[in-house]
């Protein structure tokens with residue numbers, strides 16, 4: 001049987017904005033079906049990395065392969081590349097930091113939105129899919145509710161249901177637990193693990209939360225000042241005794257990571 005291509009391969013990815021060097025020679029290989037938690041202090045390039053992954057931003061140099069296909073070789077302005085780029089983008093589901101629900105749409109319409117945009121499905125099929133994914137994120141009888149009627153944790157669940165509605169291969173989560181209390185964060189971690197088991201998707205979770213990394217990660221990366229300080233399986237990284245990763249896990253001000 002042919003070996004499955006890694007979900008994500010980065011080869012010496014660099015990105016700067018003027019003199020601001022945001023990503024510097026970032027390289028990693030994430031096998032399919034894994035959960036990568038990418039840690040790092042604020043402003044260190046994590047969101048830029050996500051945007052490069054989905055082809056919304058082009059690295060200055062280096063290459064990014066999604067399931068073996070080079071997304072950095074594609075240019076949206078070239079019509080020959082456009083379909084390929086959109087097909088690669090379709091492999092991703094995205095959970096934004098604030099959930100990014102449409103406030104003027106009920107929950108059901110929020111989850112149905114990507115299906116109506118991208119799939120040729122009947123309204124009956126859409127309704128079935130919406131119900132399946134709301135069930136999968138543990139929400140019942142909320143379809144007709146408006147986002148403002150829900151708690152922060154419930155809104156995050158709706159956002160998850162919408163992120164997986166198109167059955168993506170890779171789900172990118174930008175700080176899923178930000179703004180949630182510790183218990184709600186833990187519940188969300190359980191949800192990520194449950195969705196991962198159920199649908200066998202690859203997850204890339206951007207986080208500041210080392211507890212989250214310990215709980216859900218199969219792989220951990222630490223990005224600081226645009227340099228991938230460490231990357232490997234959770235066991236490798238936790239055993240590595242690297243200064244930066246120890247500082248992060250020990251919540252210490254002493255070490256190579258300086259925030260001021």
Ligand SMILES: Nc1ncnc2c1ncn2[C@@H]1O[C@H](COP(=O)(O)OP(=O)(O)OP(=O)(O)O)[C@@H](O)[C@H]1O
Nearest residue numbers: 017020022040041042043044045046047048049208
């Ligand atoms: N479009 C852009 N133009 C110019 N600079 C940008 C742009 N996008 C990001 N940056 C800069 O890149 C750096 C990294 O930003 P990024 O949003 O990736 O940080 P982050 O690690 O996601 O931070 P946080 O954890 O606070 O969300 C910052 O200095 C930011 O100002």
